[in-house]
Amino acid sequence: MFDILEVVxxxxxxxVIDVGAMSLGPGAEFYAPLINxxxxxxxxxxxxKEECDKLNSTAGPNRRFLPFAVGDGTTRTFHLCxxxxxxxxxxxxxxxxxxxxEIADLTRVVERSKxxxxxxxxxxxxxxxxxxxxxxxxxxxxxxxxxxxxxxQTMVLExxxxxxxMYKDQPLFAHVDQELRRRGFMFHRFAGFAGRGFKxxxxxxxxxxxxxxxxxxxxxxxxxxDFARLPPAKLLKLAIVVHAIYGSVDLAALAxxxxxxxxxxxxxxxxxxxxxxxxx
Numbered sequence: 001m002f003d004i005l006e007v008v009x010x011x012x013x014x015x016v017i018d019v020g021a022m023s024l025g026p027g028a029e030f031y032a033p034l035i036n037x038x039x040x041x042x043x044x045x046x047x048x049k050e051e052c053d054k055l056n057s058t059a060g061p062n063r064r065f066l067p068f069a070v071g072d073g074t075t076r077t078f079h080l081c082x083x084x085x086x087x088x089x090x091x092x093x094x095x096x097x098x099x100x101x102e103i104a105d106l107t108r109v110v111e112r113s114k115x116x117x118x119x120x121x122x123x124x125x126x127x128x129x130x131x132x133x134x135x136x137x138x139x140x141x142x143x144x145x146x147x148x149x150x151x152x153q154t155m156v157l158e159x160x161x162x163x164x165x166m167y168k169d170q171p172l173f174a175h176v177d178q179e180l181r182r183r184g185f186m187f188h189r190f191a192g193f194a195g196r197g198f199k200x201x202x203x204x205x206x207x208x209x210x211x212x213x214x215x216x217x218x219x220x221x222x223x224x225x226d227f228a229r230l231p232p233a234k235l236l237k238l239a240i241v242v243h244a245i246y247g248s249v250d251l252a253a254l255a256x257x258x259x260x261x262x263x264x265x266x267x268x269x270x271x272x273x274x275x276x277x278x279x280x
Contacts, residue, residue: 003037004243004252007271011039013062014237017126017150018044019070019143020135020160022051022085023058030158030191031133033244035060043125045070047115048084066125071117071142078115082108088137089117090167097166100196100212107166119146126150130237134159135217138170144179151183155230155238156245157220158191163213173218185220188248192216219246227258235259249275 016031021044023029034040041062046052047069055065069078071089081087086107097104120126120143132147132154134140140159144151151157157180161173177187197210221242227235239255242248253275256268 001243001247001249002274004240004271005037005039007274008236008240008256008267011233011237011240013041014039014130014240015128016040016042017120017129017132017154018042018065019120019133020137021046021055021065022048022135023055024085031131031245034131034241035063037244039240045123045126047078048080048087051084064125066123068123069115069117070120070123070136070146071139072146073117073119073122075114075116078113079109080111080113082106082110086137088139088167089115089142090138090170093165093168093170096164099198100210100214101199101202103166103196103214117142121147121149128153130155130234131241132157132159136160138162138167141171141176141179144176144183148183151180151185153234155222155234156241157185158217159220160215161218162215166214173216177218180220184223184226186223186225188219188221188242188251189246190216190218191246221251224251224254227255228261230258232259232262235262 014034044055044065045068046055046065047067049067052065052067076089079088079091083106092107092109094104097107129150134143136143159176161176162170163173193213193216195210195212195214198212222230235255236259239252243252253268253271256271260266260268
């Protein structure tokens with residue numbers, strides 16, 4: 001995919017809020033294209049302090065991480081698991097997870113502690129975001145409920161969602177989807193699916209996937225039916241994000257059409273021409 005900044009004006013910054021920022025390795029962030037282009041300003045929140053310290057030790061320019069648990073603003077029990085990435089404000093649903101290969105062994109609680117959570121709207125560092133990523137092991141809806149102001153400014157949101165209750169009493173995809181639609185977002189696409197096979201059958205056949213889908217990442221955008229009412233600067237950022245991260249060139253072109261109508265420019269024709277001329 002070509003660099004969209006060859007065609008559109010370079011924004012001063014695209015503000016990324018990363019809730020549940022635990023790293024899977026340098027450069028593994030799915031929003032890395034924004035970082036690599038030098039237009040991302042990243043504020044991340046990671047409640048496991050050791051993991052937060054790791055993030056800050058390797059953070060480049062315009063990236064900082066804070067050891068806060070983002071949620072509904074109440075004091076909650078934090079369940080630290082043997083694999084830090086499966087830790088959650090919700091207790092792992094071990095009785096359910098034990099029906100599947102491996103997953104229960106990755107979500108064993110090793111420590112419980114009381115933890116103050118913070119509403120995203122109460123954190124000044126999170127003000128006026130353009131793009132939000134949520135990965136908080138079942139607590140995504142808690143974060144959404146505590147972020148009406150942030151969500152009003154956000155153009156694109158990617159959130160982990162579960163299809164079965166991997167954590168006790170957690171909201172599932174349907175609940176998250178309904179709330180985001182209520183707040184003016186439209187579902188765009190899933191970014192892959194993950195799951196496990198039921199015991200005792202082991203899936204080792206070529207191209208054979210586990211029959212139970214358990215979680216995915218869902219991408220939401222501000223409804224394209226409302227593009228004409230969005231600020232032009234936000235529309236431009238939406239186009240850059242969906243192009244650079246998701247390759248959604250048709251959606252980017254639609255956003256640029258609305259930008260042109262509002263700003264009196266001709267970015268969409270230039271973008272379409274660049275799409276047509278890209279190497280095969």
